[in-house]
Each structure stands twice: as structure tokens, then as C-alpha cells.
Amino acid sequence: MMMFFPWKRALRKKTVWFSLIVMLALGMVAAFAPWLAPHDPYQWSLVGAHSSLPPMWVNNPFKPGLAIYPLGTDNYGRDVLSRLIFGTRTAFFLALTAVPLAAFIGTLVGLISGYAGGRLDAAIMLFSDMIQSLPGIMFLVIIVLIFRSMLSPSWLHGLITLVIGFAAVSWVGLARQIRINVMLIKSQLFVEAAVGLGASPLFVITQHLFPNVLHVILVWIINNIPAVILLEAVLGYIGVGVTSAIDGGEFTVTSWGGMFFSGRSALSRNPLMLMIPSLCILLISMSFILLGDFLNETTRQEQE
Numbered sequence: 001m002m003m004f005f006p007w008k009r010a011l012r013k014k015t016v017w018f019s020l021i022v023m024l025a026l027g028m029v030a031a032f033a034p035w036l037a038p039h040d041p042y043q044w045s046l047v048g049a050h051s052s053l054p055p056m057w058v059n060n061p062f063k064p065g066l067a068i069y070p071l072g073t074d075n076y077g078r079d080v081l082s083r084l085i086f087g088t089r090t091a092f093f094l095a096l097t098a099v100p101l102a103a104f105i106g107t108l109v110g111l112i113s114g115y116a117g118g119r120l121d122a123a124i125m126l127f128s129d130m131i132q133s134l135p136g137i138m139f140l141v142i143i144v145l146i147f148r149s150m151l152s153p154s155w156l157h158g159l160i161t162l163v164i165g166f167a168a169v170s171w172v173g174l175a176r177q178i179r180i181n182v183m184l185i186k187s188q189l190f191v192e193a194a195v196g197l198g199a200s201p202l203f204v205i206t207q208h209l210f211p212n213v214l215h216v217i218l219v220w221i222i223n224n225i226p227a228v229i230l231l232e233a234v235l236g237y238i239g240v241g242v243t244s245a246i247d248g249g250e251f252t253v254t255s256w257g258g259m260f261f262s263g264r265s266a267l268s269r270n271p272l273m274l275m276i277p278s279l280c281i282l283l284i285s286m287s288f289i290l291l292g293d294f295l296n297e298t299t300r301q302e303q304e
Contacts, residue, residue: 019287030088037082044076051077090255095225098166106171110178223292226285233257
């Protein structure tokens with residue numbers, strides 16, 4: 001079985017160093033966002049002179065940039081830099097909640113389906129086929145809209161809906177991977193010996209099957225963290241993300257996807273409102289993808 005994470009081998013790879021540095025830097029930004037942000041990202045200004053400001057280096061004779069707003073402001077006078085910093089928190093919150101929740105569901109379903117077999121396995125696979133046959137983005141939008149109307153408004157309002165939606169549509173792939181691995185592992189001699197000695201199904205699953213699929217779970221989690229961050233950006237761009245421009249929810253939480261939504265109308269005036277969140281998403285996605293490639297390579301080498 002592969003180590004939970006091969007640190008010694010990882011630290012000899014430049015790509016892993018790049019990934020860890022990017023994740024650590026963005027993690028520090030997320031952790032210390034209240035101290036790093038120059039302004040309150042949710043505070044909008046009634047003063048027209050402070051709204052729709054360009055970056056501070058733009059010398060516009062009609063509305064020049066101000067040093068107190070380095071990246072400018074949006075249509076409501078909110079500081080773009082502060083929103084970008086607090087958006088890092090939203091990205092990490094989704095990465096650390098939505099993906100592990102989906103992994104938990106997929107792992108549980110895959111272990112039960114692969115070990116039980118028979119009619120239970122067939123029923124679970126039929127249900128997963130139904131989920132997988134639905135258009136993913138449309139199904140997610142429906143789930144987000146349904147739960148958004150059911151949950152009471154709070155700063156977690158949109159975040160919880162997206163976590164639930166992502167977990168509901170993304171567990172299928174991991175469940176299928178684990179099911180296949182479990183079906184192969186349970187036919188091996190050490191599992192058959194445990195069953196022959198009277199071990200319970202719970203003991204076999206927790207002590208023999210689960211430890212041998214940990215590497216599959218870890219690789220899946222790392223590969224899907226960029227997916228949920230990109231998904232939030234896409235939903236935010238079309239106005240169905242963790243923020244809502246219709247009911248005022250946009251003023252209760254900030255995210256990179258929300259910046260996409262509000263930055264569409266300011267593309268000609270301040271393209272940084274789209275470019276900088278895009279760069280942040282690119283960096284964090286690239287770091288996790290490179291880390292996932294390393295783990296895939298390590299897994300293949302250990303299996304050979």
C-alpha cells in the first residue's frame with residue numbers, strides 16, 4: 001500500500017515545490033484576510049466618486065485611480081483588492097468542505113457496492129448511472145436554486161448550497177473507482193483468509209479494503225479541488241454561485257466567481273476585475289493538478 005503521502009519523494013520534485021508554495025501562499029492569504037485586506041470587502045460606498053474607480057496607476061482625467069484602492073473599485077464602491085483577498089477564503093472553504101464531503105459519499109458507496117455485490121451492487125450502479133446521465137452543470141444549478149430557497153439567509157447561505165450541490169453530483173466517479181478496486185482486492189488471499197476466520201464485513205472493509213484504496217481517494221480529492229473552484233467561478237459568472245445579484249446576497253459573501261459576475265460590466269474600464277481572479281484560479285488549479293499528476297505517477301510506479 002502506498003504511503004498516505006510520499007513526502008521524501010515529493011520534496012525532490014520542482015513541480016511539487018511550486019504547488020506547495022502556491023497553496024501555502026494562498027492559504028496564508030485566506031487565513032489572514034481580515035488583516036491583509038485594506039478595506040471591508042462588503043462595505044459599499046454611497047459616494048459616487050468612489051464607485052467604478054480604475055486601478056490607482058490609471059490617470060483618467062474624469063475619474064483617476066486612487067492609492068487607497070490599488071486595484072480600483074466595483075460599481076458599488078467596494079475595494080477590488082479586498083474582495084480578491086476575501087475571495088481566497090471562499091475558494092479554500094469550498095475546497096475543504098465540498099470535495100471531502102463528496103469523497104466521503106463516494107468512498108462509502110464504493111466500499112459497500114464493491115464488497116456486497118449482487119443485487120445491492122446492481123441497484124447502486126443503476127442509481128449512479130441515473131445521476132451521471134443528468135447534465136452535470138444543469139443538475140447542479142437546480143440543486144443550488146432549490147436549497148438556496150430552503151436555507152435561512154446567512155453568510156454561509158450560498159456556500160452551503162454549493163457544497164451540497166457539488167457533493168450530490170460528483171461522488172459517482174469516485175464511487176466507481178473504489179468499487180472496481182474493492183472488487184479486485186476482496187478476491188485476494190488475505191481478504192479471503194480474514195473472511196474464512198470469521199471476520200465481520202465491517203472489519204474487512206475498515207481494516208483491509210479501506211486502507212488499500214486510500215491512495216485512490218487522495219488522488220481524487222486533489223484532482224477535484226480545482227474542479228469545485230472552477231465550478232464556483234462558472235456559476236458566479238452566470239449569477240448562480242455563492243452570491244446572488246438578485247436578492248442582495250452579493251453583499252454577504254465575496255468570491256472569485258462573484259467578481260466575475262460583477263466584473264463583466266467593467267471589462268473595458270477595469271479588466272483586472274476579471275484578469276486577477278482568473279490568475280488566482282489558474283495558479284491554484286495548476287498547483288493541485290501538478291500535485292495530482294505526481295501522485296498518479298507515484299501510484300503507477302508502486303504498482304509496477
